[in-house]
Amino acid sequence: MPTDTSSIRFNDRVAAMQPSATLAMKSRATEMRRKGHPVVALSAGEPDFDTPRTISEAGIEAIRSGYTHYTENPGGMELREAISNKLARDNGLQYKPSQILCSNGAKQSIALATTVLCDEGDEVLIPAPYWVSYPEMARFAGAEPVVVSATVENEYRLTPEQLDEALTDRTRLFILCSPSNPTGSVYTEEELEALAEVFRQYPDVYVLADEIYEYVLFDDAEHVSFASLDGMYDRTITVNGFSKGFAMTGWRLGYLAAPEPITTACAKVQGQFTSAPCSVSQKAGTAAMTMDMSPVYRMVEAFRQRRDYMVERLRQIDGIRCPMPKGAFYLYPDVSAFFGATTPGGTTIDDSSDLCFYLLEEQHVALVPGTAFGASNGLRISYASSMEDLETAMDRIQEGLDHLSA
16 A cells, blocks of 8 residues: 655755756656657767777686675775786876775766765865766765856866866865866866865865866877876876767776775775675776777767868857857757747747757757756757767757747
């Protein structure tokens, strides 16, 4: 028999937590597909490529050989040594295996670092547009997220002047995502150095560098790890993983590298909450760290071609401003010119959320509104889909916007 659940009391931090907007949009699109609607979903942050065969075979071999038991809580030594070698080779960073913690996805690594470093009264500085989970993780740790808005004119990259103005004596953590989800923006070495120069004046502030899109770069863009900058190693938590660059989203494997006391504290929390990541995934991750990167380069080239197509189509639409992203697989066009417009059904488009749900319900294209990313002027489009889907989606978006009345 159903019972009344209205009186259930929840932890205040859980009750205040907002659900992930990207997952909510994906769920809504899936529901509409089940009902027979031909939805094209450009909302999920997931490569549409299979995991490279070398990686998958390593996972299969792990199962066949019985590597299916618990590993050490921070991850097996083989994987941590492989990550240590990768960080030295690709990023110029020297981390011992004891400074590396493997987790159930990079998302968990970010949550762990935020939890162990932040407390009541602390502030977490987050540039917007931001990945949807950053503010919620800060709140769950008891800290206050402080959002600093980057502009479309600066291609959504924070300036050192903005950073300096936002830092206070309560700032505990700054979250940096480059290449960026949701904008695809990539900071140059000079821009990162300018931010580091500001941080040198605030020695008590830590930086969480989310580098999960490190390998997804276009044109002349280069990835620079923030911890490699002068004086930043001892105050940076470098977070990375396997989901984006290696198309391993479902394997759920990420890691962080940090000063050993921070890694130890994170491992303590992980040991009580989840323990080590899947042993089979760890074997697959070890293979990823040492494989021929040709499959990754082919995937990135496909993303570049899609990016070029999507930006060209979007820039042909009057009222849209769309920076050319240098990384990841997202676009973040400014669509504020359409706010105040009216749909054929007589509904007013007040913000990007209204616009996204109009395009979903009427044109069957799933996007994610900028309200979820702290920058309501825009919306996020993932082009990690087939060219056929992208062409269909752009035709529908164009049609939907053409039907709006000023």
